[in-house]
Amino acid sequence: MKEIIFIIITFSALGIFTLPKRSQYYQMLVTQIFLIVVTGYLMYLSFNRIGPLQIYLFELIGNDVSLVIDSLSAFFIFVINITILTGALYSKGYLKPYLRDKTRLEMAWHYFNFLLLHISMLMVVMLREGISFLVFWELMSVAAFFLIIFESDKQENKDAGIKFLIQMHVAFYFIITAFIICSIATGQNIGFDSLEQYFKTYPSFPVFLLFFIGFGIKAGFIPLHTWLIHAHPAAPSHISGIMSGVIIKMGIYGIVRVLTYIHSDLMPIGVFILIISIISGIFGVAIAIVQHDYKKLLAYHSIENIGIIGIGIGIGVMGLAINNPVLASLGFAGGLLHVLNHALFKSLLFYTAGSIYQQTHTRNIENLGGLMKKMPATAVLFLLGAAAISGLPPFNGFISEFLIYTGLFKSLMVSDSILSVTLLAGIVALAVIGGLAVFCFTKIFSIIFLGTVRSDKTRHSHEVRSSMLFPKFIIGILIIAIGVMPFLMLRPMAFVAGVIVDDTSSLRDMAGTMSGISLSLSLLIVFIGILLLIKLKLSKVRHTDIGPTWGCAYTGSDPALHQYSATSYAEYIIMKARLLVGVKKHFRYLTKEKIFPSETYFKTESSDVFDDNLISRPVGGLLSFMEKIAVFQTGNIQHYLLYAIVFVIVITIISIFGII
Amino acid sequence: MIIKELKILRQHGIQYVPDLKTAVLTPLFRGRPVIKEDPTDQETEKIKKLCPSNAITTEDGFGIDIGKCVFCKECALAYPDKIAFTNDYKIASNDKNNLIVRKGDSEIKFNENIVRPEVRKLFKNALKLRQVSAGGDNSCEFELYAAGNVNFDMGRYGIEFVASPRHADGIVITGPITENMSEALQICWDASPGPKVLILVGTDAISGGMFADSHAVNRKFLEKYPVDLYVPGNPAHPLTFINGVLRLIGK
Structure with a gap:
């Protein structure tokens, strides 16, 4: 059976090269759906049993290579599949303008790497044997590299891709070093199984640090994030969404997988992860605020959300260290649920960003404005993603952050004073991150979608085709579903957290609270719905006038120039975080020349x-x-x-x- | 310390005008003119020459158009036994014809018949206005500002000036509407949601006043839209404005 599946996948992947340009996409989509069905079945099997599901594949240099699927793997399979599926559906419309210029081979190569990325990510979360794991880990990076440089005619995209590839190799060396250390010290084969033995006998922290750097470069923890901010904007948007949604989560998977084997030195590890995550979260969002490139801004938000996930994992590890199952299970469940949530809303945001880019051909938000009138569905979906990423109810970001908050607050009372201070730092950091994220998304949404058009680039834009909207609606529904019915996620998350925490009963105890959230949010939604209905009814009866945006009746020059710009909106944060974000202003002082001053300029750039x-x-x-x-x-x-x-x-x- | 503050408060006494409808202004105030006796033709010619803003009309007998009058009192000073200015401030009207004062008139009439029904229905309890200074000299603007201060406090009737035409139920124009402001005025009018009222405050706005013949004035805007209320005065007194608006909204 498994041989047949492998043959089918190999042939259909290679078959892309033989097909004409128009049908390559469908070949890829069908193969991906096949993969999703197969892995979905495996996921279903693994959730319905105690202990991991094992499938023996083949022997590699004397090692047995098997697929091992426990609930953690199953959870990541779910995240990968959902993001890849929506990305693939979205890519049809997004790649359409490129079909004309790209050759048949170039398109086939792109689709092939898309498939390869999917397969390698699935294998990474299912394999435990070292060499095959590392091979697929590398394949994943290489496939992602080719996907990033899809628009390789632009030098900056190539540079970003090469930066990505080099940093991924650096990460790879850290991981392989850690594996080799474990393997030599224990005398076992390279693989995750050797970690169990190693961490029992040797101090955990140094080798964990190696793993953390290796996986952390992938995940994008500050200061290991520097590839991410170049690669995300350079990649085509469906790839950006997948990169931000799942590729960086592979780093999180690696870290959590390594943590399952560690039973000593947990306190320093937990505090270390927490501090790095707090730095990532706050710095990520602070730097995001000053960005003008909306894809780069979203990339920095990925760092911020990795920080939130890290805070969850960090307090989870601390909970393990002090034997506090409430803190441990809520921390891990919150952090891992945020993996899913972030994959959903970040891919949604990147797909909408891609729609904006396709229509306007600019990534600079200072050139946009007033797009809400031209792209209403895109604007609403972007707003939904923005509200979710800011952690506002009734969306999913709120639920995962709520779990982490609950864990922190519940443990605050029972723990000693030094630990309480650390947990308090986590609470404050989460609150600061949430507040700044709201600020950042009010900025980006209002500059892109509200106001009037700032440049000619947006004048001819219109709503994207429905094939590009459809996957975004799927994500939107999932976001609201998790946000409104969080109790549905408790049981699966208890399973997932159960891989690392023995006692997850506190998660099941949350059911009452979650039902309360669900009830109040449903009422909120019903209330908003009634208001909308009333508005709809009234606007049908009453006469509606549509006019230009109010610009203080300014007629001197282009009134759009007198709107709030992204820089002026963020000026306060720029002032506060000047050292951190390194904003430089270039302008010429006006001197006394004539009665009227001559032309001058003002430019800001951030680094x-x-x-x-x-x-x-x-x-x-x-x-x-x-x-x-x-x-x-x-x-x-x-x-x-x-x-x-x-x-x-x-x-x-x-x-x-x-x-x- | 607080005693000192209380002392000041007591010293100042009650600052607000208790009843805006029955308040009496100083006799020095130049309000509604009265024509005690029609001047002779010779005198009329002299008065016409005296008047800087062509406010004297001789159609259907002698009359003073307070929509054009700048309240300089030159005519009253020249013929004190024929023309006088009273301190009656209730001179706002919704009909331009009612602004012409003739012999025997004891008040400026308000034409209830031409008030649009939706104005009474929608704005009786709350009227938010946007002020556009279309080439105004800031005198009327100051008075309109004063209409909202503690003394006159038109907010007690729900009348208020707002910052954006998007929030406004009507536009208040001051100034003769210069060429440079005509487009901005049009944009502002279009930006305000209907149904809306249009109020002209001050002689400049109603007729152009001293600047009626200037080439820098473009009053085409007023030809397009019906005016709901004329508030004469140069500048208009806050009480004139408030009482005029109150009559308009039927309060």
């Missing part, structure tokens, strides 16, 4: 201090050093002969004097 100091400056220094060395490379054969003679002479002199 990431971590990116500057950790990546750009060292790499720049290295490059300039290399350029100095490159003066030897003249391209003149006589010079090279001279170098050879000098070398021979030097060697001769050295050996005569017996230095070597």
Whole structure:
């Protein structure tokens, strides 16, 4: 049976190359649905049993390679499948304008890598054997690389892709080093199974740190995030959504998987994860606020949400350390539920961002404005995603953050004073992140969708085709479903958290609270619905006038220029976080010239201090050093002969004097 | 410390005008003119020359159009036995013809018949207005501002000036409507949701006043839309404005 499945998948994946441009997409979609059905069945099987589901595949250099699916794997399979499916459905409309310019092979290569990414991510969460895990881990990065550089005619996209690939390799070396250390120390084969033995006998923290850096680069914890902010904007939007939705979550999966084997040093690990996550969350959202590129802004929000997930996991580990099942189960369940939630609303936001990009061909929000009138469905979906990511009820982001908050507050009373201070820091950080996220999304939504058109780029935009809206509606429904009926998620999340926490009864105790949330939110929705109905009814009876946006009746020049700009809206935060975000202002002072001043300009640009100091400056220094060395490379054969003679002479002199 | 504040409060006494409808202004106030006796033709010619804003009409007998009058009192000073200015401030009307004062008139009439029914129905309890200074000289604007202060406090009747035409039930225009402001005025009018009222405050707005013949004035806007209320005065007194609006909304 499994051989047949593998043959079907291999042939249908390779078959993409033989098909004409128009039908390649359907071939990919059908293969993906096949994969989703198969893994969905495995997921169903694993949820209905005690202990993980094991399927023996083959033998690799003396190791048995099998698929091992426990509820953690099953949960990630669900997240992967749902995001990939919506991404694939969305890509049909998004890739349509590219079909004309790209060759048949280029399109086939893109679709093939899309499939490869799907397969490799599924395998990563199912494999426990080291070598096959690492092979698929690498395949995932390589496939993602080719997907990022889809628009490779732009140099910046290629640069971002290469940056991604290099950093993924650095991450890979950290992971493989950690695996090899465990393998050598325990004498077992490379793989997750060796970790169990290793962490029992040796101190956990150093090797965990290696794993954390390796997986953390993938996840995008600050300061390991620098690939993410370049790769997300460079990738086509369906890939951005998938990258932000699931690829970075593979890092989270790795960290949680490693944590399942650790039973010592839990307190320092928990505090470490918590601190890194708080930094990621607050810095991520603070830097997001000053961004002008909406895809880059969403990329920074991915970092922020990884921070929220990390806070959940961090307090979960701390709960394990002090044997507090309430803190542990609520922390892990909240963090992991946020993995799903973030995958949903972030992919929704990236898909809507892609629709905006397709219509306007600009990523700079200062050029947009007034799109709500032209793209109403996109605007509503973006607003829904924005409300969800800000953690507002009745959407799903609220539920996962609520679980984490509940865990923190419940443990605040029972724990000692030092731990209480740490937990309090977590609560404050979550609150600050939530507040800043709301601020950031009021900015981006109002600048893009409200007001009047700021440039010619948006004048000819209109609503995207329904094939691009349909997957977004699916995500929207899921977001509201989780937000309104959170009790449905309690049992599955208890299963998932059960992989790492033994006693998850506190999650089941939340059922009453969740039903309360569900009831009040349903009432809220019904109330809003009634108001909307009344409005609809009244607007049918009454006369409606449609006019331009009120711009203070300014007629001097383009009134759009006198709206709030993104920079002016965020000025307060820019002032407060100047050191962190490194905003530079370029402008010419007006001097006394004539009666009327001559033309001047004002430009702001922001940079990431971590990116500057950790990546750009060292790499720049290295490059300039290399350029100095490159003066030897003249391209003149006589010079090279001279170098050879000098070398021979030097060697001769050295050996005569017996230095070597 | 608080005693000091209380002392000041006591010293100031009651600042607000208790009843805006029956308040009596100082006799020095130049309100509604009265024509005690029709001037002779010779005198009329002289008065016409005296008047800086062509407010004297001779159609159907001698009359003073307070929509054009700048209340300079030149005519009353020249012929004190024929023309006088009283301190009657209730001079707002919704009919431009009623603004012409003739011999024997004892009040400026308000034409109840031409008030639109929706104005009475919708704005009786709350009327939010947007003020547009279309080339105004800030005198009427100051008076309108004063209409909302503690002394006159038109807010007690639910009348208020708002910051955006989107929130407004009507537009109040001051100034002669200059060419440069005509487009902005039109945008502002269009931006305000209907049904809405249009109120002209001050002689400049009603007739152009001193600037009626200026080439920098463009009053085409007023030809397009019916005016609900004329509030004469140069500048109009807050009490004139408030009483006029109250009659308009039927309060």
